[in-house]
Amino acid sequence: MAKFNQVPPNTSETSCPINAISPAQVTASVTKALEGMLDAIPADCDRKVWLTVIWSIQKLGLPSGYKTALEWSQRSDRHWTLENRDHSQADFDRVWSEYRAEGAEKLGWDRLEQTAALYGYRPSTTLTTKVAPGGNNKLKVLSAGDVRDLPDMEWIIKNLIPNIGMCVLYGPSMSGKSFLALDIAFHISEGVASWFGFPCRQTNVAYLALEGQAGLKKRLAAWEKQNNTRVQRASFLVDQIDIRREADIAELVSALSPHLPEKGVVFIDTLNQAAPGADENSSVDMGLMIRACKQLSDSFNGVVILVHHTGKDVSKGLRGHSSLIAAIDFAIEVKRTRQGREWSIGKLKDEKDSISRGVELVVLEVGKDSDGDPVRSCAVQETSIFSEPKKPTGKNQIIALAALKVATIAEPISAEEAYEKIKVALLDSDSPPEVDRARGRAKEALAGLIKGGFVTSDDGLIDTTESVTEPDPL
Structure with missing residues (x-):
């Protein structure tokens, strides 16, 4: 992908803010770690994350910070499009120029690590300071015996x-x-x-x-x-x-x-x-x-x-x-x-x-x-836990129950509607009944489902027994 304006407007390539990473600190391991974090954070993230990443890179004060942030942003189809690259470039430059150090306390390296960690990034051990044996190392390595002596879960x-x-x-x-x-x-x-x-x-x-x-x-x-x-x-x-x-x-x-x-x-x-x-x-x-x-x-x-x-x-x-x-x-x-x-x-x-x-x-x-x-x-x-009713075994009842579960998702339906839904389902099945007998088979299936407790009939309304929508009493 083509790159544009590798140097930010009105910004020196060698500028380095106070309390940021100095040019001398930009080691290969730091560069590699930054690349790892940016590889983990998808450039197509939402705009809030996108702004956080760009301004955190800017806070680092790296000589190549603008170029690094721009190239990361250009990986995105959301924040950068070749078809409208002038607009994309202008938007990026505007965001870069809006950075203010006095409001950036929570931005920087730690924020990049935290954001990248949400996408599975883990810091490289190459950035860890090595401590000589017997030195001031706060990490404690446990032996198998130490693990056995650990307290039981409370x-x-x-x-x-x-x-x-x-x-x-x-x-x-x-x-x-x-x-x-x-x-x-x-x-x-x-x-x-x-x-x-x-x-x-x-x-x-x-x-x-x-x-x-x-x-x-x-x-x-x-x-x-x-x-x-x-x-x-x-x-x-x-x-x-x-x-x-x-x-x-x-x-x-x-x-x-x-x-x-x-x-x-x-x-x-x-x-x-x-x-x-x-x-x-x-x-x-x-x-x-x-x-x-x-x-x-x-x-x-x-x-x-x-x-x-x-x-x-x-x-x-x-x-x-x-x-x-x-x-x-x-x-x-x-x-x-x-x-x-x-x-x-x-x-x-x-x-x-x-x-x-x-x-x-x-x-x-x-x-x-x-x-x-x-x-x-x-x-x-x-x-006691109420056990679920047994599943119907009759072929027509199984088809009827499946149809009623769909039909009663929002609310109970009338018995007449239930007959029609079951009738249609039976006629669409692999072994449909004769058309003039379909309604009778639908009535038989519904009666069997009610008797078996698979559906309820209350004041002429038919409902399945698996969901509930009424509110708590209080």
């Missing part, structure tokens, strides 16, 4: 939640995930003997209730009534923050430190509300959120538990960039069907992912309002 909830790391509790809207998160939090903070049969260890808890704050008081009262225990060792924060901002994380650590003096568990409900306006599908935004959670985990020598949503396609799991699932130590998935609710382990490093329990939200009266009307909320209670 648990907040045994065989379920480790005492340090990062967890996600996730599920679709109205699945009851916030009720379950509060239930876990209060069992831990109050040292209740066990949670769903798993032994608990008392640990102070900080709960960031960033969503549904209005119902927090009722939910606290409902849990206390259901468990006959007064919550005393949990702290709450309802102020809005943005965990992508280092200043907000510093302020959060300062605010929570008196309440989590030795170690603690931090709940963030929800991740979306903790980073308002963030693009969860962006590797950069998600990387900043992950970094913030790890800072909190390190600061309180404990575990951070995120409450998060699934995407529109629930089967794909966690919403957002795939780096989140890679970064967490364990995950709890909350599901809701017409048979009931359940939670299960979605990811637990070095352990079997086969734990699941049934969940029921029981409605409790927790007081009276100013008009004397009852105030109600829900609390978690363990129940």
Whole structure:
């Protein structure tokens, strides 16, 4: 690809800002490392990342900085096009000229490394200073014996939640995930003997209730009534923050430190509300959120538990960039069907992912309002997991159920509509019935599905039994 304007306008090739990399420091290893980072960062990244890379290169003050940034940018079909190269060149030069050193504290080599790491880059060991044996080397190499002597894993909830790391509790809207998160939090903070049969260890808890704050008081009262225990060792924060901002994380650590003096568990409900306006599908935004959670985990020598949503396609799991699932130590998935609710382990490093329990939200009266009307909320209670009904075995019923699952995705349909959908599906099958008998076969198939519990018939409306859309009672 052709290159243009290799020297930036009004810029000397030998200029080198103070506190940047001097020409003498531009070794082959530094150049190679920079090339490695730029190879990792796709030039077709979004504009925010593109600007960050260009200005970070500029902050380094390299003699060839302009040329390096331009050549990297020219790899992109998004920020550089040969068909409109004059415009692309002008845009690049304008961006280069808009760089201001006084606002570039977070730019430079470290920012390039952090950005490249989000795309899989790992710094080269050739840049590491060699230390003579017995010198001031902070790295400790373990022998096999040292590994054997390492302490065993400790648990907040045994065989379920480790005492340090990062967890996600996730599920679709109205699945009851916030009720379950509060239930876990209060069992831990109050040292209740066990949670769903798993032994608990008392640990102070900080709960960031960033969503549904209005119902927090009722939910606290409902849990206390259901468990006959007064919550005393949990702290709450309802102020809005943005965990992508280092200043907000510093302020959060300062605010929570008196309440989590030795170690603690931090709940963030929800991740979306903790980073308002963030693009969860962006590797950069998600990387900043992950970094913030790890800072909190390190600061309180404990575990951070995120409450998060699934995407529109629930089967794909966690919403957002795939780096989140890679970064967490364990995950709890909350599901809701017409048979009931359940939670299960979605990811637990070095352990079997086969734990699941049934969940029921029981409605409790927790007081009276100013008009004397009852105030109600829900609390978690363990129940048996409802098994899925057996699959139909009849050929026509199998075809009919598949057709009805598609037809009832948005809402239930009338029996007449159901007959028509099944009739069409049967006639389109490999062994269709005679046309004048298709409606009768459709009625027989629907009756069999209702009797077998595969579909429901309520006031003449037909629905399948696998999805649920109605809201929680409270």
